[in-house]
Amino acid sequence: MSQIKFSYENLVAAFLAGTNDAYIVLDNKFNVLLFNEHYIGFHSTYTTTTIAKNENFIDSIKGTTLHFLVENIQQCIQLNENKKFNYKIPVQPEKYFDIEIHLLIDNNKKVEGVALGFFDVTQRYKTAEEIKKSEKLFKALVLNSTDAFQLTNDELKINFVSDSVKNVLGFDAEELVQSNFFNLVHPDDKMLISKWLHWIIENPVRVHSVELRIKNKSNDWIYIEIIGSNLLHIADVEAIVMNYRNIQGKKAAEKALAMAEQRMGLLLNNTKESFIVVNSRLRVVTYNKAAQEHSPYFFKEELQSGVSLLSLTNDSDMEDVINLFEKVFDGNEVVRESNFTDKNNIQHIYSHSFRPLYSEDEIVGVFITSTEITEKKLAEEQLKFSEEKYKTFIQESEDAVIIINKKDIVVEASPLIHKIFGYTSEEVIGRAFIDFIHPDYKEVVLKSIHNLKMNPYEIETLDLLLTHKSKENIWGVMKARNSFDNKLIDGIIIWIRNITKRKLIEEALQLSEQRFRYLVQTGGDMISIANDKGALIYSSPTVKNVLGNDPEQNIGKNVFEYIHPEEREKLMEYLNDLILGKKKQIRLEPFRYLDAKNEYRWLEGTVTNLLNEPAVKGIVVNTRDVTENKILNDKQNILREKLIRNNQDLQQFSFITSHNLRAPVANLLGLLNLFNKENFADSFNQVLIEKFEEATNQLNTTLNDLIEILVLKSEKEIQVETINLKKLLKQVASSLENELQESKMEITTDFSATETVEYNKVYLESIMVNMLTNSIKYRSNKRKPIVHISTKIDNEYIILAFADNGNGIDLERYGERLFAMYQRFNVEKEGKGLGLYIVKSQVAAMGGKIEVESTIDIGTIFKIYIKNDVQV
Amino acid sequence: MSKFKNILLVEDDAITKLVCERIIKIYDFSENIVFKENGKEAIDYIQELLTAQQPLPEIIFLDINMPVMNGWEFLKEYEKLLTQCSHTPQIFILSSTANPEDFVSANSFKTVNSVLAKPLTKEHLDNIGGRSEINNK
Known part of the structure; x- marks a missing residue:
């Protein structure tokens, strides 16, 4: 078996077996190397031979329907180029295939083999044909603006009608939309339109006409002629398309022919195009001037109504002409060309089209047009009347x-x-x-x-x-x-x-058919193949889109050099597991990988051991970029953690508040139990009443505290203003004048980093009061108390620090509970245990945090983190 | 005769102390009541008793939320001292807590008999077993 280098067809065959397309790969002697399931199906449909590895492919298709491939493959090899072509299989089932012949070239530019791909495009071809047909009809109808043009559903409910309906019926388009066209039809003609509707429903796309009476805006019955077609099944149209106009005053007799004559008269006045209408007995009913002057087909005699066409035909052509008309009366349209040399010995080429004329379901005559296609000055006209266009009866060209x-x-x-x-x-x-x-x-x-x-x-x-x-x-x-x-x-x-x-x-x-190519070449998924050491031996072109690396330049590089150190070890373990055969395939959780810009992208995917697969001989790594997802996920995780924390805080808050409400209530109950109700004069009752007062006040205070905290927690819009710290400190110091003087507390400041912050003034004032009060309360009596207040910029935060030289706090012991509600750590000092809790809540409400450092008997530093760019 | 000889009340709230003292007296629950303001004082007291080889109180009523050393910290310290004593007091946590975690915590201390909801009542006292039932937990 030959050694085949990597090309994406190999990969497709090896690990995109899920494709719906048939694939086969041959070596340069046309021996079959590999193929997929779909190829087996394809092969057995069009040949009686079987396909097997190592057999000669050329031998297996010789003399079969697929024989055409032989020449194509040989041609590719001879010309040293790939080939992509469409081929219609001429036997049942008749199908169109896009066929790709792809040469597999080695490093020395030698042909190592051939990959063949067969993509069934039958549906596409058929759809394209239908679209082409309907599009033309649609356009032709719309653009013929002297007539009314309308779209209805299968019950003739009007979805759209052109403004020109005003000329025909006197109604504005808006008046008709959503109404049923059927209602406008004369009672005696309702059968006619039902029949017409039935016909076009039964014969999609085909054009059919009907004449009937219809009520116009002034309540008169007028004759109109409707030409329409059922395009309900055509995407983008999905309607019955109708084109109608006023034919009032025309004779009722021989409607179809008269209509044809009138229509042709309108269309072909002043044209050099000749036309002749003949009836079912092949007698001329009508003709135009051009036909008399130019039509070579009837050159010999003067044209006139009633003349039999057969009498104008040479005996030698008679059989041919009869055959031709038989075809037309079977409902076919026939196009013929004829050569003719005139008296001056100038050659003319004419194109004649023979079309059946319908009245109801019956063919009542033939419409013959002849065009001289020789004269280049007529080239444009010729286009307007090109055979395709005749199908719609309407003159319109874009050619x-x-x-x-x-x-x-x-x-x-x-x-x-x-x-x-x-x-x-x-x-x-x-x-x-x-x-x-x-x-x-x-x-x-x-x-x-x-x-x-x-x-x-x-x-x-x-x-x-x-x-x-x-x-x-x-x-x-x-x-x-x-x-x-x-x-x-x-x-x-x-x-x-x-x-x-x-x-x-x-x-x-x-x-849809190119999805596998999309996957390999242009999609977001990257396919790489590495050897057992992690060195790359193949990278799909998509690597360029995701990582910005040139796939060629990646070859030989070791993937682990690009993997983030934190994930490297784990991924190396995976590789080891694969090589040892512990696992065949491993899903890769998101990991970071360096891209061309030296930035880490998050990738995830799968890694598969195909070392033993002859076409691959490597570890296949299938990855895609999930950086955006990963970032979003991380954000969501942070949010979730925050929510959980908030929830826990709230729960904690409810336990604490209920405890603190129950405590004074329990006291009141306890006191009440002791109250001597039999003897009010009991001396102990006096004591109890004093205690009642005390307990009630306790309850009141607790309630007030809770309300304060609840208000703080529920405040949604917090006013933010620029605060000058020096000014605010001055204000706070003056409100604490007594305490500061009594304690001889000295305040020093260093606001060199920033003297102003964006903050809520009430909060910051409360924070300062609490900080200073704490420093005063817990000052050391061994030295002159000092508190130093400073600012510092730390990335996104401004740190406002309060450093005192007081007693300090045993953080190891109290650290966890320092900022909790109703925590007091010193018996000698009065306090409700709320100060730091409120400070923490206020700091949190402003999007910041509070930290504490302390050493017993040296002092305490509280750091208030203030968001530098406050957004509340 | 009183139900118990010595009990210890660890509580910082004056009214609670008053209520407890009064109800214990009225129902002759104990001959002596020792009051301690917080866990630290209580531990120091027990340490003293152990050192002096005096009997420990038969009942301890313990508040949780106290300054300096709270009820839980007291229990941790107390259980460290336990190896040194021959018989152990019945400990009742006396609290107005609503936090289920507190009940879980209380259960985790093998020395804790049960949690009583404040205020201390006659029913509470009636349900506490007499001297002979000590150590029957």
Whole structure:
């Protein structure tokens, strides 16, 4: 078995077996190396042979439906290039496949093998065809603005009607929308419209007409003719499309033909296009002037109504003509071309179209149009009446026409060229046609033109990208025809149409089929293969999108050098487990990986041991970037922890408050139990009453404290202002004048870092009072008490520190409870045990924190952290 | 005769002390009541008794929320001293707590008999077993 280097087809075959596409990989002698399940299905559908590894693929498909592959593969190898083409399998089940032949090239540019991919695109082709059909009809109908145009549901409820309905029925469009068209129809004609509706429902997409009476705005019954089609199943339309107009005053007899005549008369007045209408006996019913003057088909005799067409036909052509009309009366449309040399020996080529004319369900006649397609001046008109367009009866064209000479230089361009390319005809004429083609398509267009020159009777049609004057790319379809044999043209006629919109739809369809390519090449998932030491031997192109590294340059680098040290050990363990065979596949929790910018990205994924898989021979690491998720997750975790903490705080608060309310109540109850109710004069009752007062006051104080804390906790909007610390301190010091003097407390300050903070003034005042009061209360009597107040900037915080030289606090013992509610640590000092609790609550409400450092008999430092950028 | 000879009340609240003292006297629950303001004072007292080889009180009523050393800290210290004594007092926590964690904590001390809700009542005293039941916990 040959050694195959890594290419993404290998990877697909090896570990994207989940794809719906068929794959097979051959070595350079066409021996089968590997294939997926889908290939087996594909192979057995179109051949009677079986497929097995190491067998010769060419031998196995020789003489089968798949034989066409042989030539294609050989061609690829000969030309040393990959090939992608569409192929319609000509046997049942008839399917379209996009086929990719991909050469596997080794480092020495030698062909090591071939990968073949088969992607079923039948659905796409069919859908695209349908869209193309309906789009045309839709446009044609809308743009024919003299008629009313409307969209209804399958019960004729009007969803949309064009403004032109006013001309036909006198109603404003708004008056009709949401109403049922059926209600407007004359009672005697309701059967007619039901039949018509039934017909178009049964025959989707096909156009069908009906004439009936309808009530207009002035309550008159008028005759209208409706042409419509069922496009309910066409995406983007999903409606019955109707086009109708006033035909009041027309004879009721021979409606269909008369209508056809009238319609054609309208459409084809002043045109050089000839038309003839014949009835079911092939007698001419009507014709236009052009037919008399130009139609070569009936050149021999003067045209007139009632003349049999067969009498105008050469005997030698008779059989052919009869066959032709039989086809038309079967409901088919037939297009023919004829050559004709006139009296002056000038050759003309005509295109004739034969279309059935329907009245109700019956074909009552044939509509024949003939166009001279030789004269280049008529090229535009010819387009307007191109065969495709006849299907809608309505004259509308978006095709531009270009004629190029032998050197592929544009010699003629229709004005519509401007609509497609943005260039005027003058700007295009004289330049090489190829200049207007997107670089990716130049080659194929040149090939196609070359082919036309070799094969004069072929018509080349291809989809291609065009370059608009604005440099924008537009999708077009190009149809080209060799007309060198016509002296008037002496060139190739090229019709071009803008199909960007359709292409976009097609591309959307293609997306689903390309999902595996998307995965490997353009998606967010990265696929890397490392050896058993962690050195990279392959990186998918997506690495570039996620990490910014060039996949090629990654080869040989060891992944562990890029993994964050904190996760490295764990991942090395994983690798070891894989190599030892403890596990085949391991899920990777998010880990950090250095990207090209030297920043860590969070990746997660799976790692699989495919060391024993011949096509891979490595550890496959499948990862994707979850940095955004990870950051979001971390944020959520922090939030959750905060919520849990808040909840715990609240619970704690409720326990403490209930305890503190119950304590004085318990005292009152205890006292009440002791009260001597039999003998009020009992001397102890006096004592109890004093104690009652005391206990009641205790209860009152507790309630007031709790209310204070509750208010603090429930305050939602806290006023923030710029506070000058020096000023505030002065104010606080004066309110504590007595205590400061009595204790001989000295206050020193250092506000050099910042003298102002953004804070709530009441809070900061309360904090200062509490801090100073504590320092005074717990001063040391061994030395002159000093408290030093300072500020410091620490990243996002301003630290306001109160450092005293007092007794200090045994933090090891009291640390946990220091800021809790109702905690007192000194018997000698009075206090409710609320001060530090309130300070902590206020600091927290401002988004900060409080820290304490203390040494017994040296002093205490309280640090208030104030958010530098306060947002409350 | 009083139900008990010596009891210890560890409590910092004056009214609670008054209520307890009075009710103990009225119902002749104990001959002597020793009052201690907080856990530290109580530990010091027990230490003294042990050192002097005097009997420990038969009942201890213990508040939890006290300055300097609270009820829990007292119990930790007290249990360290236990190896040195021949018989142990019945300890009742006397509290107005509503925190279920406090009941869990109380249970974790093998020396604690039960938690009594303040105020101390006749019913509480009636439910506490006599001298003969000491150590029957």
